[in-house]
Amino acid sequence: MKIKIEKFEGPLDLLLELIEQQKLDICEVALAEVTDQYLEIISQQEFSPNELADFLVVASRLLLIKSKTLLPMLDLTEEEEAEIKDLENAMQEYRRYKNQAKIVKEILANKSRIFTRELWQGREPVFSPPKRLDLESLVEAFKKLSLSLEKFLLPKVSGYLERVVSVEERIKEIILKIESRAVLSFNTLAGGSMKKIDVIINFLAVLFLFREKNIMLSQAKDFGEIKIMKLHQP
Incomplete structure (x- = not known):
């Protein structure tokens, strides 16, 4: 099956496009099935070193998944099994994000049909922070936000590239x-x-x-x- 994808915003976006074009569920079997197409597409692209690193991290995990499918006798370590599960979870989360983004886009496209009160018309927006807000509180809030986002990001590529x-x-x-x-x-x-x-x-x-x-x-x-x-x- 020949797949043609002209635009994608990152490794997860490319992977999701491949899966959805073939109408597959996000699972190990589906990821194994699109591995060859993923590798073929990225081999034809030009990336910056940082971008290439992200694509290679996903490529290494896809190779693990495909090998596990083709070689049932191959024993993977707990770390490798966790890497496979992490990729599945990241794909599920990314699909939810894409679906939500699609809904928001549709709402914005239909904004001409939405009627709102004009109470704030003519008034400049201002930022009104809580009275107790200080620099230390802002830094702490930012730290918590960063930690909450870490699980949705691809891991650092150190240690992965040497395996690709x-x-x-x-x-x-x-x-x-x-x-x-x-x-x-x-x-x-x-x-x-x-x-x-x-x-x-x-x-x-x-x-x-x-x-x-x-x-x-x-x-x-x-x-x-x-x-x-x-x-x-x-």
Whole structure:
């Protein structure tokens, strides 16, 4: 299914557009389903470093979700499970925000039909703070507001970016390796690395090459070693 999205205001906005265009509910299965489209769209865009960081944080979580769907035997840590849940919750909250914004926009568009009293016409608006309000109270109120908003914001990207690996780069690496060998073991792709993100990226890269009919796969038994062979085109 080809999805075309020309404008979006951030990673959550793009993700919501992809989900709603396919009329899906916000859940792990839906997020896994739109992962490829999300990655394809952001790979075609130009972002500032800060913007790119936000998109990559969401990309790393989507890769976790898709890998969990494709590899049921993959054990995620509590932190990774929490990251997935956080993304779901953020999407639910963002959808509510978008719906409310739509309602407000409709109200403003129909303001010509709304009749109000003209009691304040001609009077300049003024700010009338409570008598007990001081600088310390304002600072405290601002702190509370900031804390209440934190749960709706994406987490800091420190620690996440180092986990985001380019699937495209890994695909090229696998193609080069398979050119020089008759058979390649999936376990050797990461070069001895046992990091979960490397296993995930390798699996997605192999899955892509298999889907594009560039390689053949064989497995002697369930959960056994996966052998990768080059598929010679006729």
